Amino acid sequence: MLLVLISGLALGALYGMTAIVYNVTYSTAKVLSFGTGHFAMVGGIIGAFLILGLHWPIWAGLLGCLLVGALFGYATELLAVRRVLVSSDQHLWVLSTLALAIMVQEAMGLWWGTDPTPFPHLFAQQRGGLLDQKYWLPIIAAALMAGGLEIFYRHTLLGKIFVAVSEDDFAARARGLDTGRVRTLSFVMAGTLGALSGFAAGQLTFADFNLGTTLSLAGFIAAALGGIGSSLGAMVGGVVMGLLTAFTSHFFGAEYQKTIAIGLLALVLVSRPQGLFGRPLMRDV
Amino acid sequence: MVGPAGQRRPQTIAAAAIALTVLVPPLTGNLYYVHVATVIGVYWILIATLNLLVGYTGTLSIGHIGLLAIGAYTFAILAGTVGWNSYLALLAGGVLCASIGLLLGLPSLRLPGFYFAMVTTAFGLIVSELALAEGWLTNGSVGMAAPTFPAPFASPDGFYTLVTLIGALVTWLCWNLARSMWGGRMMAVRDSRIAALSLGIPPARTKLIVFVFSGFSAGIAGGLFATSQSYITPDAFTFNLGLYFFVSIIIGGRGSIIGPFIGAVLLALIPELVGSLQKYGTFFYGAILLAVVLLIPGGFGELAARIGSGPKAGTSDATGTGPDLGRLHEAITRL
Numbered sequence: 001m002l003l004v005l006i007s008g009l010a011l012g013a014l015y016g017m018t019a020i021v022y023n024v025t026y027s028t029a030k031v032l033s034f035g036t037g038h039f040a041m042v043g044g045i046i047g048a049f050l051i052l053g054l055h056w057p058i059w060a061g062l063l064g065c066l067l068v069g070a071l072f073g074y075a076t077e078l079l080a081v082r083r084v085l086v087s088s089d090q091h092l093w094v095l096s097t098l099a100l101a102i103m104v105q106e107a108m109g110l111w112w113g114t115d116p117t118p119f120p121h122l123f124a125q126q127r128g129g130l131l132d133q134k135y136w137l138p139i140i141a142a143a144l145m146a147g148g149l150e151i152f153y154r155h156t157l158l159g160k161i162f163v164a165v166s167e168d169d170f171a172a173r174a175r176g177l178d179t180g181r182v183r184t185l186s187f188v189m190a191g192t193l194g195a196l197s198g199f200a201a202g203q204l205t206f207a208d209f210n211l212g213t214t215l216s217l218a219g220f221i222a223a224a225l226g227g228i229g230s231s232l233g234a235m236v237g238g239v240v241m242g243l244l245t246a247f248t249s250h251f252f253g254a255e256y257q258k259t260i261a262i263g264l265l266a267l268v269l270v271s272r273p274q275g276l277f278g279r280p281l282m283r284d285v
Numbered sequence: 286m287v288g289p290a291g292q293r294r295p296q297t298i299a300a301a302a303i304a305l306t307v308l309v310p311p312l313t314g315n316l317y318y319v320h321v322a323t324v325i326g327v328y329w330i331l332i333a334t335l336n337l338l339v340g341y342t343g344t345l346s347i348g349h350i351g352l353l354a355i356g357a358y359t360f361a362i363l364a365g366t367v368g369w370n371s372y373l374a375l376l377a378g379g380v381l382c383a384s385i386g387l388l389l390g391l392p393s394l395r396l397p398g399f400y401f402a403m404v405t406t407a408f409g410l411i412v413s414e415l416a417l418a419e420g421w422l423t424n425g426s427v428g429m430a431a432p433t434f435p436a437p438f439a440s441p442d443g444f445y446t447l448v449t450l451i452g453a454l455v456t457w458l459c460w461n462l463a464r465s466m467w468g469g470r471m472m473a474v475r476d477s478r479i480a481a482l483s484l485g486i487p488p489a490r491t492k493l494i495v496f497v498f499s500g501f502s503a504g505i506a507g508g509l510f511a512t513s514q515s516y517i518t519p520d521a522f523t524f525n526l527g528l529y530f531f532v533s534i535i536i537g538g539r540g541s542i543i544g545p546f547i548g549a550v551l552l553a554l555i556p557e558l559v560g561s562l563q564k565y566g567t568f569f570y571g572a573i574l575l576a577v578v579l580l581i582p583g584g585f586g587e588l589a590a591r592i593g594s595g596p597k598a599g600t601s602d603a604t605g606t607g608p609d610l611g612r613l614h615e616a617i618t619r620l
Contacts, residue, residue: 032399083579091398094345095535096578098402102528102571110568213406213524220403255418262407269400270392 002130004250005243010135010204012242013142014040017197018219019226019234020145021190026228027166028179028186031081031093035072035101037215039194040201041208042104043069044119045112047199048207051120058122065199066192073191076100077184101212109209116210119202134203141200142238145193146231162186166229217258218245221265227278236276240264299543307449311442319441323513325553326448331506332530332549333452333459333542334499339531340539341463342492343475345398348405349503350527351412352382356507357517358416358423361431364508371434379504386500387493394492409527416519428518431511448509455502460542471495472540525567529553532570536577538586548585 021036046068051061080096123133152159164172165182173179198205205211222241226233241261248260268275310322331353338344356378364374393404416423423429433439438447462468473481474488481488511517529552537548552573556566581588 034402079575079579087582091343091345092578092582094399094402096575098347099571099575099578103568103575106565106568106571110565213410217403217407217410221407224400253418255414258407258411258414262404262411265404265407266392269396269404273396 004246006130006135007204008243008246009239010138010201010242011245012222012239013138013235014197014201014204014215014238015218015222015241016235016238017138017142017145017193017200018215019223019238020149020231021194021197022219022223023229023231023234024149024186024190024193028162029077029081029085029183031085031097032220032228033076033080033101033190034094034097034216035076035080035104035212036190036194037217037219038101038104038212039069039072039191040198040205040215041210041212042072042108043195043198044202044205044211045108045198045207045209046195047202048117048119049112052118058120061120062199065195069191069193069195069198070188071191072104073187073189073194074184076191077187081183081187082180101216105209105212112207112209114209116206116208119205119207121203134201138197138201138204141196142235145196146235149231158185214258218261221261224265224275225268227275230275230277233275233277303546311445316441319445320513321553321557323441323445323448324510325550326445326452327506327509327513328530328553329546329549330448330452330455330509331499331503332533332545333455334495334502335530336534336537336542336545337459337462337471337495338492338499339534340537340541340545341468341471341475342495343398343539344394344492344496345402345531346405346496346499347402347527347531348407348409348412349499349530350522350524351405351409352385352500352503353507353510353526354412354416354519354522355385356382356504357431357511357522358429358507359504360508360511361429361517362422364432365430371432375505375508378508379501382504382507383497383501386497386503390493390496394496395489406524409524413519413522413524416522423519426518426520428516428521430516431514433512433515444512448513451505451509455505456542456546463542475539525570528567528570532574536573536584538584538588538590541584541586541590544584544586544589 018037018040021039022032025031025033025036043065047061047065050056050064051058056064076097080100081093084092084096121133122137125131125133153163154160161172161177161182162185164175165177165179169179172182198211218241219238222237223234224237225240226235226237241264244260244264245257248256307322310318313319331349335346335349338346359378359381360371360374363369363377364371369377389404389408393401396404417426419425434444434447436443438444463471470481470486470491473484473486474491478488481491510521514521530549533548533552534545535548536552537544537546552570556569577584
């Protein structure tokens with residue numbers, strides 16, 4: 001039972017990190033990218049490829065994986081977001097990010113293969129069980145990510161610029177901030193953080209090209225549950241989702257994971273559309 | 286594509302051309318061509334009404350594949366295992382999918398686009414998950430055989446006729462809906478929710494009605510799909526197939542019926558014609574979707590309309606500062 005709990009927490013940490021990545025792009029661009037979970041998928045596969053395939057040392061593998069994630073984030077902004085935001089149609093970004101996510105997923109499937117492959121151990125370990133690093137790595141990474149972002153937003157100039165742009169894009173531009181560059185930077189950051197989450201949780205999820213869609217969905221549910229825009233909400237939403245997933249698979253079998261998750265989403269959206277920690281949605285009049 | 290008098294002629298030509306194309310597969314006598322045409326026809330029954338939802342009301346439903354699967358399984362279970370009349374089972378699948386559409390749409394259609402897209406994505410995934418899990422009902426991954434229709438529609442050619450007839454009926458319904466007040470209502474909801482509200486059009490209810498209608502026809506399409514495949518497994522209802530429905534509408538152009546039709550036919554045919562593309566099929570859908578969204582957000586339908594309407598309309602759109610007296614005059618005389 002303790003094992004179910006810890007695996008639920010680990011899964012929840014991964015979902016929470018994905019939800020945080022959603023927040024990072026949503027705050028500056030007001031875009032929820034369909035490819036948010038794909039950042040982690042790419043991170044996991046590239047990490048496994050560099051370390052197991054090319055026999056790079058772990059630190060180099062992590063660095064390479066983050067670099068690819070940053071590139072993917074940059075490409076997302078460049079291809080799927082920048083041009084679309086200029087147009088008046090507000091829903092086009094749903095389509096463009098979906099298209100890019102599909103292309104990346106299929107390309108990864110063709111290149112890497114469609115079978116999930118194991119991810120290397122990052123530290124030597126004697127035995128599994130409760131202390132298995134595959135559970136603790138994502139939890140630690142999530143805590144570091146949430147804490148680091150909080151420090152970044154509150155105590156660095158760049159972070160404050162991010163906050164300014166997310167609060168009022170127009171006013172930030174009037175103060176001479178290059179909002180376009182901030183948006184690009186936020187996507188690069190999202191890609192990097194997403195890849196990091198995939199790397200940290202690689203031993204839990206395996207390097208699987210199919211992970212992206214599931215994770216986009218689970219991370220979105222976590223973000224919607226916690227309230228989009230709130231880091232605390234993202235972590236809480238992620239942990240709730242993760243525990244729910246772990247316990248439903250334990251008691252009812254893995255087949256019902258998504259059914260339960262979507263039930264949760266429907267429940268939240270009906271009863272509290274702004275999420276647990278979110279600000280109420282404004283009417284767009 | 287709402288047809289004032291001036292546009293009716295090309296539409297008649299298009300309808301005649303489609304009617305002629307529909308006749309071709311049986312005439313070749315090649316069973317495989319008939320099969321491909323039948324499957325495209327089945328897809329079109331779903332896409333035609335999904336188009337009302339995606340193209341006209343701007344609601345991004347990616348999970349219609351789930352409704353197709355439910356329709357297919359309902360048909361296979363009721364007509365096959367339980368032994369109902371095929372038509373009754375087909376209708377039951379439609380009604381079931383319409384009710385599921387109602388239940389799904391009621392909470393989620395009030396939400397912003399991305400939320401709804403996510404909810405429908407999840408729905409599509411859930412259905413294939415449950416089809417695999419609930420072995421007592423669906424036979425799990427083994428799948429189940431789907432019955433055929435009685436006498437006049439039992440042969441491949443006959444079944445193709447049935448699909449064509451239903452397809453024509455659905456197209457006719459959609460076309461009527463699109464050019465009546467409803468079409469305007471749906472587009473008002475798509476283009477400006479606020480403006481629609483101020484005119485007394487309830488956006489959520491409008492979308493819900495369209496969603497229920499599209500659910501019904503997706504259920505019907507599912508039953509026909511089961512028969513056309515003669516054997517269904519959960520693998521038949523991949524997320525990629527759902528993507529195909531969606532992409533063919535987007536590339537065909539929103540607010541048009543002929544555009545998505547051409548999109549559906551082309552997207553289904555290209556992987557059939559170019560065998561090597563089959564492996565890259567989904568990648569290809571993604572690439573087309575991205576290219577269309579970035580380059581021609583109105584889809585190929587709009588591009589064709591722009592080319593078809595000649596340079597005059599094109600230039601007046603481009604400059605758009607002075608009054609275009611020629612077009613004004615044309616519009617008045619048309620009234």
